[in-house]
Amino acid sequence: MKTVAPKKLVAAISAALTVGLLSACSQTTSNDYALTKTSEIIVTNEAGDVQALKPNVAFVDQAQQAQAVITISPDIKKQTIVGIGSSFTESSAFILAHLEPEVRAEVMNNVYGAEGANFSLTRTPIGATDFSVEGQWSYADVAGDVSLKHFSIEEDKNGFSKAKYPNIKDESFDVLPMIHEALAIKAKQDDSDLRIISSAWTAPSWMKDIDTWYIRPTPENGYQGTGGELKPEYVSTYTDYLLKYLDAYQAEGVDIWALTPVNEPAGNSGQWESMHFTPETQRDFIKAHLGPTLAASSHKDVNVLIYDQNRDHLEDWTDTILGDPDTAQYVYGTAVHWYSSTYKVYEDALERVATKFPGYGIINTEATIDDLGKPAPGGVSDPENFQESDWFGNDAFWWNDTATDWAYSAEWAPNAEDHPIYTPVHRYARNIIVSLDHWMEGWVDWNIVLDHNGGPNHVGNFCGAPIMIDTNTGEIYYTPVFHVLSQFSRTIRPGDVAVQTSIDRGQLGDDDLHTSATLSADNLLSVQLLNTTKKPIDYALKIGEQMANITIDANAVQTVRVQL
Secondary structure: OOOOOHHHHHHHHHHHHHHHHHHHOOOOOOOOOOOOEOOEEEEEEOOOOOOEEEOOOEEEOOOOOOOEEEEEEEEEEEEEOOEEEEEOOHHHHHHHOOOOHHHHHHHHHHHHOOOOOOOOEEEEEEOOOOOOOOOOOOOOOOOOOOOOOOOOOHHHOOOOOOOOOOOOOOOOOOHHHHHHHHHHHHHOOOOOOOEEEEEEOOOOHHHEOOOOOOEOOOHHHOOOOEOOOEOHHHHHHHHHHHHHHHHHHHHOOOOOOEEEOOOOOOOOOOOOOOOOOOHHHHHHHHHHHHHHHHHOOOOOOOEEEEEEEEHHHHHHHHHHHOOOHHHHOOOOEEEEEOOOOOOOOOHHHHHHHHHHOOOOEEEEEEOOOOOOOOOOOOOEOOHHHHOOOOOOOOHHHHOOOOEOOOOOOEOOOOOHHHOOOEOHHHHHHHHHHHHHOOOOOEEEEEEOEEEOOOOOOOOOOOOOOOEEEOOOOOOEEEOHHHHHHHHHHHHOOOOOEEEEEEEEOOOOOOOOEEEEEEEOOOOEEEEEEEEOOOOOEEEEEEEOOEEEEEEEOOOEEEEEEEEO
16 A cells, blocks of 8 residues: 655644644644734724734733633634635636726735735646636547647637627737736735646546537526536546646646646536536546646646535535545645635634644635526526626625525525625635634635626626726726735735634624634734624733734724734
């Protein structure tokens, strides 16, 4: 039997010791950090503050009466952060191509530059997705081409025709040029980290048992749509296809940090490009094909992330794949999405997986405000609220209970109670804060830019994006979600380490206040907080032997930074 790779074994031992330490330490140690005051307090809120600096607060030996007590234990360290960010998609590149190059450059600097959000972790598809302008393509669409001699990534760099799309300003701009532009921004700054995760939505259609991209659910097929599975004779060819992608991108000067075998292997009911694996077939694919092929190639340092779908089935996949040492040796960690609930974070599952499989990372690779503006289908009891409206240029939409997803009030949806109406900013901030507090080491949003309708999307699956642009007028709307993501990204950097937190909420509700904390290499502590209520909350921030009496504004995301 093969053994766990040394670098993973070292990480596993380290994380196991950390888990043991956390179990043994039910109370924070009483370190005296000799704190005088906070270093920085940053707030984004419904009232209109956008990453606004607030007055610092002094530390004292005894706190005033407060509604909550937040205790930070900087000496109890957890996972190392790999980054926060959003994704490169064809739809995002298409929308940015509607801007004059100098205007686009300003947007790109606001996303990737040191003075902007400075995103450090990102994702990009391998081939077509629903967020492709026209969809239904791959890099190897010549049927039966098992040697992949016709493989080409031209679709990622051939741009968009002004003759076909009259509002296009830069016909040469596309996904690969977008990545190049982001990397060029990073190359000019000291903090240059931008790690790219790549995921295929499907193999070329001829490699699958349905011989097409997807079969949509219809009355005729009993609403049993599918993306199909790999034909057994093409499993190794699909492995070669993924390696060809890595080769092609490397030749273009783009190194890929991590790879998932496929996006959403449990499928999406055949609504757009997809391909199915079970935990067992993905385990065998990695063990017999992808893992050893990568290890023997020039891409041996590319990390493999398993699963890449919703958190509610996280443990089924980790138990099967990480529980098999012959497969686990090739795996860096697990990728998850958030679509199984509009409010649950599944922190208990994250904790169990981190405890059971220490040293294996967990990264959120996709999240978005999905089904934006979609009319209610049949079987929805609240069709009026199901269909969102008035999100473009309207911050109030993003700060209040306005959004729904595919399962809202649907009698046919499994666990419809997990999908109530929600506040977009809360969903983002809650998910990031709680996830980072429970062993997640990276968090990636979906499309960074979409148009004012939430597209283009070739199957009508419109979604929200941090930045939305009216391609008719050129108006650029930086949503509150962008500002919150930026605040997190600017204050949670790659290499920072999560530290132990606890909250005594007193009479507050369980969802009223959330927190997490990270520590940089130079001992700058960043405490992230979310107040979901419409009233300010007074809390005591306890670090070691000292406390600071702080107020977080109503409906706000706050970052408190303290130099230890």
